[in-house]
Amino acid sequence: MRHTPVLLNEVIENLNLKKGAKVIDCTLGDGGHSEAILEHIGLRGKLLGLDADPESILRAKRFLYRFEDQIVFARENFSNLENIAKENDFVSVDAILFDLGWSSPQFAERSRGFSFDKDEPLNMRYDNRCQVFGSENCVDASLIINEYSLEDLIWIFKNYGEEELSREIAEEILSERKIKRIATSRELTEVILKVYRKKLRTDKEIPWIGGIHPATKVFQALRIAVNNELEILKNTLPLAFELLNKGGRLAVISFHSLEDRIVKQFFQSLPYAKSKIITKKPISASEEEIKINPRARSAKLRVIEKI
Ligand SMILES: C[S@@+](CC[C@H](N)C(=O)[O-])C[C@H]1O[C@@H](n2cnc3c(N)ncnc32)[C@H](O)[C@@H]1O
Known part of the structure; x- marks a missing residue:
């Protein structure tokens, strides 16, 4: 069973992806969001995909094999984002995604x-x-x-x-x-x-x-x-924002109020002159999506742009 990505259309719409964009997916999982991102950024686009779970990396490599020339896979905790981005020349990017928590196969099969x-x-x-x-x-x-x-x-x-x-x-x-x-x-x-x-x-x-x-x-x-999820999230969001180009967007999907609060407070802490909050209120899943994928019920998407 492959993990069903939540709020997929909403993520793609709000990341404002252009052909040839450079993107980091900090929580690769089964690569559902990455796959859609790669389809949108075309053949010149590049993606760095991180996951702390070695099995997720193996699975994502299989699901994304048709894009293998465009992806760098990193079996890393996103707490190391700064170093991994430097090592792989992803220091000025157009979009970054965090889809927090675990994937369905991790929950069900591991x-x-x-x-x-x-x-x-x-x-x-x-x-x-x-x-x-x-x-x-x-x-x-x-x-x-x-x-x-x-x-x-x-x-x-x-x-x-x-x-x-x-x-x-x-x-x-x-x-x-x-x-x-x-x-x-x-x-x-x-x-x-x-x-x-x-x-x-x-x-x-x-x-x-x-x-x-x-x-x-x-x-x-x-x-x-x-x-150590909350500390790591709190420390990594500012590093992620730093990596964005002007006009670049950071999207975070959270699944409970503790995570969402951290994302919201971080977005609000950024100066107006440097950032524009794209989602005044967090985006939630539609009833149709929740019917197909009950896990989407608690998902909240927040997006910010660097200006
Ligand atoms: C909800 S899943 C992502 C699903 C993915 N968007 C998809 O479409 O298949 C979250 C993934 O993030 C990974 N993860 C969670 N915390 C992490 C961290 N601090 N660093 C790196 N990976 C992490 C988990 O191992 C899991 O594979």
Whole structure:
């Protein structure tokens, strides 16, 4: 299954792409956005595609093979954007895209514990750092859940997940892990469900809250903490803006309010004389797109131009 790119037409329209443009896709994934970008920039156009996940790079190479002479693939975290752009002569570009988060195949097929529906080891890293460096040098979701202090767990669930039962869930994790390590996504989900069942005084197997699974926020918080997502985004957006030519555009698709807030605040922090916000309000997916691709429901696209 190939990942379905969200807000594809909206991204293409708002990037204002010209033939021969130079573009950076910071989150290549399965290359859906890159493919459409390459179609728009023609044979003289060039694209630098980054992804921290080695499997995403391999997949994108297959999906984009017909453009291979125009693409530079980089298996890199976008926190290294400045260096990668310099090394590959992408220091003045016409468009940059961030489509944040994970791709559907990463979620469904890679056994990294991203999903509370599955019984997989608690990893949640986008890259394969743990395989490469060994587990002592690697922060993964299992290390956070099994080793971090009560206060640190509460902080992560509250700040990265906006989870209302942060303290109760953290306390339950500490009491479970005295008995045995919480090793899989299913075991962690069970701990969270136990807390929610107690709080809501129900014996329902899954006490859904307004259509949302009770484990959603803790899983989001862990993924953000493991990959240091918010800090990296905050630090990389200014570097990306610097790389744009005058008239160049930066587009960011985010999937939750914490990311969107960072993008919005960064755009607003830029001086009027240097930038023009193209999306006064973030662009959301149409009902038709959401019907075909439910993941698009929470997507928000913001675009800014360097002037
Ligand atoms: C939503 S997917 C992108 C999908 C892509 N636009 C497409 O059309 O197929 C996000 C991708 O960004 C990658 N990613 C997330 N954070 C990253 C980071 N800090 N640096 C590099 N890649 C990252 C993930 O591994 C994933 O492949």
